[in-house]
C-alpha cells in the first residue's frame with residue numbers, strides 16, 4: 257500500500273485540529289489504495305493544541321507529532337514535517353480547513369496517472385480578506401516576479417501534494433531563511449496547478465497580521481532575488497549624474513545672474529531627499545547582511561521538545 261504523509265503545521269489551533277482530523281479521515285477511508293500518515297507539527301502553541309494531537313495519536317498509530325520548544329514559525333514547522341515524513345507522497349496542509357481535503361484524491365491521480373511530480377493549488381478569489389491586504393498581495397507577486405528568476409504564482413497556497421523525490425530535493429536545501437513558495441518553485445519538477453475559490457477558516461483566527469505578512473514578503477524577496485541590491489547601485493549612479501547636472505546648472509546661473517545664496521530652502525529639501533535615498537539603500541544592504549548573518553550562525557531551524565516519532 258502506498259502512503260501519503262500529511263504535514264500539518266499548527267499554532268494555537270485547539271478548535272481546528274479535531275475538525276481537521278475528522279474531515280481528512282473521511283478522505284482516508286474513501287481512498288482504498290493508500291494509507292495516510294499524519295505529521296502534526298505543534299509550533300509552540302500556548303493553548304491545548306498539543307493535548308488534542310496527543311489524544312488522536314493514542315487512538316491512531318498513524319498520527320505522529322513533533323512539538324516545538326517555542327514558536328518557530330510556519331516555515332520551520334513545514335520543514336520539520338517534511339523532514340520527518342516517510343510517505344511515498346507528501347501533502348502539506350493548513351489545519352484550518354482552508355485547504356479542502358476533498359482535493360486530495362484528484363491530486364493523487366495527477367501524480368500517479370499523469371506522471372506529474374507535484375500538484376499545487378491556488379485560490380482564484382480572495383473573499384473574506386481585507387481589500388488592502390489583497391492589493392498589497394497582488395503588488396508583491398508583481399514585484400517579486402519581476403525581480404526573481406524563480407517563478408512565484410499569485411494566489412498559490414502551501415497546500416500541495418509532492419513525490420518523495422521532490423521533497424528530498426527540497427530538504428537538500430538546508431538554508432535558515434526558508435521561503436517555501438520559492439523553494440517549491442526553485443527545485444523544478446512538473447507541477448500541475450489546481451484552482452479553487454477561497455474558503456474561510458473553520459475555527460480560530462488567522463495567525464498572520466499585516467505586519468507579519470509584510471516582513472514575510474521582504475524575506476521572500478531577499479531569499480530569491482538580489483534585484484534590490486542592483487536597484488540601490490543604479491539609484492546611486494542615477495543621483496550622481498543628476499547632481500552633476502544640477503551643479504553645472506547652478507554654476508552657470510550664478511555666473512549669469514549672481515546671488516549664490518538664493519535657493520537655500522530647496523537645497524535643504526534636496527539634502528533630506530538624498531539622505532533618505534542613502535538610508536534606503538543602506539537598509540537594502542542591511543537586509544541582505546542580516547540574512548547572511550543568520551545563515552552563517554547555522555542555528556537549527558527548529559528545536560523539538562516532544563515527539564512520538566522513533567527512528
Ligand code: UDP
Nearest residue numbers: 265266267299329330333350351462463464
Ligand atoms: N502556523 C504555524 N506557525 C505560525 C503561524 C501559523 O504553524 O507561526 C500555521 C497555522 O496553525 C495554520 C497555517 O500555519 O495551520 C496557516 O496559518 P493561518 O491560517 O493563520 O494563515 P492564513 O490562512 O490566514 O494565511
Ligand code: MG
Nearest residue numbers: 350352354457
Ligand atoms: Mg488559514
